[in-house]
Amino acid sequence: MSxxxxxxxxxxxxxxxxxxxxxxxxxxxxxxxxTSDFSLxxxxxxxxxxxxxxxxxxxxxxxxxSGRAWxxxxxxxxxxxxxxxxxxxxxxxxxxxxxxxxxxxxxxxxYGLIPLVLPIAGLAWLMRPATRQxxxx
Amino acid sequence: MIPAISxxxxxxxxxxxxxxIALFALGRAPNRPFLVVxxxxxxxxxxxxxxxxxxxxxxxxxxxxPQFTGYALASLVLLPVVLRPGQQAARTRWDSISIGAxxxxxxxxxxxxxxxx
Numbered sequence: 558m559s560x561x562x563x564x565x566x567x568x569x570x571x572x573x574x575x576x577x578x579x580x581x582x583x584x585x586x587x588x589x590x591x592t593s594d595f596s597l598x599x600x601x602x603x604x605x606x607x608x609x610x611x612x613x614x615x616x617x618x619x620x621x622x623s624g625r626a627w628x629x630x631x632x633x634x635x636x637x638x639x640x641x642x643x644x645x646x647x648x649x650x651x652x653x654x655x656x657x658x659x660x661x662x663x664x665x666x667x668y669g670l671i672p673l674v675l676p677i678a679g680l681a682w683l684m685r686p687a688t689r690q691x692x693x694x
Numbered sequence: 695m696i697p698a699i700s701x702x703x704x705x706x707x708x709x710x711x712x713x714x715i716a717l718f719a720l721g722r723a724p725n726r727p728f729l730v731v732x733x734x735x736x737x738x739x740x741x742x743x744x745x746x747x748x749x750x751x752x753x754x755x756x757x758x759x760p761q762f763t764g765y766a767l768a769s770l771v772l773l774p775v776v777l778r779p780g781q782q783a784a785r786t787r788w789d790s791i792s793i794g795a796x797x798x799x800x801x802x803x804x805x806x807x808x809x810x811x
Contacts (some may be wrong), residue, residue: 566786574776574792578799581772585764592760 565622565691568682573619575675579668580612583660590657598657604644608660608672611637615679627692631683638676641665645673695746700808703738707801710735714794723785724793732777732793739769739800746811757810765803765810772796 564570587605595602611633618630645664648655655662665672682688713728724732743766756762776792778785 566788568788570788571792571795574795577775578768578772578796581764581768582799585761585768588764589758589761593758 563622564620568678569619569622569688569691572675572679572682573616575671576612576616576619576679579660579672579675580609580616582668583612584609586660598655601655601657601659601662604640604659604661608637608640611640619679622692624693627683627689631680634676634679634683637672638680641672641676695742695749695808695811697808700742700804703735703742704801704804706731706735706738707797707804711794711797711801714790714792714797717790718787718794721787722790723787724790728790728793729777732773732797735797735800736773736777739773739804742804743769746807754811762807762810765807768803769800769807772800 564573583605587602587609590598590602590605615630615633615637618626618633641661641664644655644659644661648659648662658667660668660672664670710728710731713731714724717724717728746762746766750756750759750762773793773796776789776796778789
């Protein structure tokens with residue numbers, strides 16, 4: 558962190574907020590799933606927990622920008638995009654692998670496809686040279 | 695939780711979200727009336743969550759306590775975080791849309807809490 562209290566204006570702030578909301582939502586869901594009956598769908602529940610951690614990391618990086626945070630955010634969003642595309646496709650083609658829903662099932666249709674749109678929008682924003690400069694400033 | 699009160703809180707949050715989106719579309723930062731309503735929503739959420747937690751402590755059983763707790767935590771924390779108290783001068787139109795986005799999420803959270811109750 559280059560500045561302990563610095564936050565960015567613009568879409569970075571909105572992305573931080575939306576990722577924060579999803580971190581809490583996916584985290585509460587995975588906590589419920591894991592504590593209620595983990596053996597029912599261990600892969601799906603583990604993925605829900607992983608999604609929550611990625612959302613939390615992305616939210617923090619957008620909220621507290623720095624050069625390092627930019628790199629972490631890009632990595633988190635790439636993992637998220639690969640996750641939502643892979644799990645989304647597998648949940649349709651091989652539904653037996655996912656006896657219960659994850660936030661990424663059917664490309665996030667249960668959350669209005671926001672899990673699919675978020676990493677694309679986030680990466681598009683992060684890849685702007687001006688955004689990278691703002692993070693590093 | 696009392697359904698009529700929870701639904702009225704959800705409606706206030708939906709109204710706040712619409713207001714935030716409108717301010718963003720007009721290119722305006724949160725104004726004083728908007729912030730007053732937002733802090734009223736915070737107080738409503740605190741009172742509702744406090745009453746729910748007292749009910750749980752008194753023996754009420756929710757459908758899923760971990761999930762209910764997650765929503766309760768979100769309803770207490772999210773709005774004060776995005777309202778950024780004490781930073782009026784630094785607020786921009788992006789604060790308006792951020793508050794609006796959180797208000798939508800909290801309206802859903804309140805209704806989910808009610809369904810779990």
